[in-house]
Amino acid sequence: MYNNYSRDNIIKPTIVAYASGDVNGDRIPDNVYLTGIKTPDSPFIQDITLKIQNGMTGVFTSIILNENVGYNPTLFLGDFTGNSVDDILIGINTGGRGGIMYYYIYSFINNTAQLLFDFNEYNDIYKYDVIYKDNYKVEVISKTNKQKYIIDISNRGRDYLNEIYYANGKLKVPINGFVNPISGLYPVDFDSNGVYELLAYQRIAGRYNADALGYVLNTLKWENNKLDLYNQNIAIFGSQI
Numbered sequence: 001m002y003n004n005y006s007r008d009n010i011i012k013p014t015i016v017a018y019a020s021g022d023v024n025g026d027r028i029p030d031n032v033y034l035t036g037i038k039t040p041d042s043p044f045i046q047d048i049t050l051k052i053q054n055g056m057t058g059v060f061t062s063i064i065l066n067e068n069v070g071y072n073p074t075l076f077l078g079d080f081t082g083n084s085v086d087d088i089l090i091g092i093n094t095g096g097r098g099g100i101m102y103y104y105i106y107s108f109i110n111n112t113a114q115l116l117f118d119f120n121e122y123n124d125i126y127k128y129d130v131i132y133k134d135n136y137k138v139e140v141i142s143k144t145n146k147q148k149y150i151i152d153i154s155n156r157g158r159d160y161l162n163e164i165y166y167a168n169g170k171l172k173v174p175i176n177g178f179v180n181p182i183s184g185l186y187p188v189d190f191d192s193n194g195v196y197e198l199l200a201y202q203r204i205a206g207r208y209n210a211d212a213l214g215y216v217l218n219t220l221k222w223e224n225n226k227l228d229l230y231n232q233n234i235a236i237f238g239s240q241i
Contacts, residue, residue, distance in 0.1 A: 011037050016045055021077035021086040023108040028055040030108075032088055034073045043071050048092060052108055063113050066120070067102045071095045078187050078196045080116065081222045085109060087116060089187060097209050099183040105227070117220075117227050122200070123181045126218060126229075130177030130204060135169040136161060138177065138213055140204060145229060151204070151213055155239035164207075177206045179216055190219070197221045197230065204234070212237070 017034040024030060031053040036045040048070070050063040070092035077086040085107075092102040105117035129141040136154035141147070153161070166172060184201035198220040204213040214236040221230035 013037050013047060013049065016048065017073050017075040019075040019077045019088075022055070023052060023077065023086045023088060024054065024111045025083075025085045025109050026056060030055040032075060032077060034075055034090065036068075036073065044095070045070065045073060048073050050088065050090060050104075050106065052088075054111065061108075061111065061113070063106065065090070065092075065102075065104060066118075067092065070102060076187055079194060080105060080187070080196050080198070080227065081107065082195045083109070084194075089117075089185070091185065098180040098203055098205070100181050101183055101185065103182065103185045117185075117198070119182050119185075126200075126202070126216075128179040128202075128204075128216065130179060130206070130213075132164065132171060132175035132177070132206075134165075134171055136165065138206070140179075140216070140234060142216070142232060145232060147232060149234045151234065151236055153206075153213065175207060177204065177211075177213065179204050180209070188219075195222070198227060 013035040015033050016036045019032045020029050022029055023032060033051040034048055035051055036048040038045055046069045048065055048068040052061045072093045074091045076089040079085060080087045088106045090104045094100045094102060103119040107114040107116050125144055127143045131139045133139050138151040138153055140149040164172060180203040182200055182202055186199045187196040188199050190197050200218040200220060202216040204216060205211055206213050214234055217233045217235055218229055219231040220227040
């Protein structure tokens with residue numbers, strides 16, 4: 001029995017993102033790639049893999065990502081730990097509702113890969129309660145750092161409010177919202193010292209995903225050998241005057 005599937009029909013990985021910088025600490029720029037298998041007639045990419053070429057020796061190292069399918073994969077090189085060597089930030093769009101993203105950060109000091117940030121671990125750590133209250137208020141509780149925030153939704157449309165509240169501002173029934181997994185992770189050097197912090201976005205949703213109430217903004221900074229919570233804010237939407 002013969003297999004007519006020739007080598008020419010095999011879809012090979014191609015380069016989908018590229019960056020250059022010293023990631024192993026030898027002061028020689030290295031080549032950093034994301035490769036993947038593109039889907040014909042679609043922006044969907046599978047088997048996304050991190051590949052690092054040693055700038056001195058030319059040797060390649062491949063790193064398999066736990067979540068390796070999605071859209072528009074990106075690379076950013078920057079120092080997140082303060083050792084003056086670039087780390088590797090990878091972003092992959094899931095294409096799902098809420099703009100949910102996959103993010104990884106790797107260190108490659110001495111040609112050894114170390115995972116510094118995993119979006120799944122982040123999502124497991126940072127949990128929230130979103131609770132509608134009387135008088136057109138929504139309470140957001142950040143469980144990790146035990147902080148509470150109040151969002152005033154009295155500027156929402158009357159039809160929206162009438163579905164939730166009686167005329168006296170009392171809730172008709174208890175309502176809980178939710179906070180989406182991470183949808184944005186942006187490197188920002190807040191104190192201009194050459195070391196990047198991370199600004200993480202998570203959408204706060206009300207009764208359904210499209211019912212956006214604002215965003216949780218968590219700033220992460222390298223402390224105690226990990227990217228830890230340094231600052232937290234809630235961003236809300238304005239209304240027309």
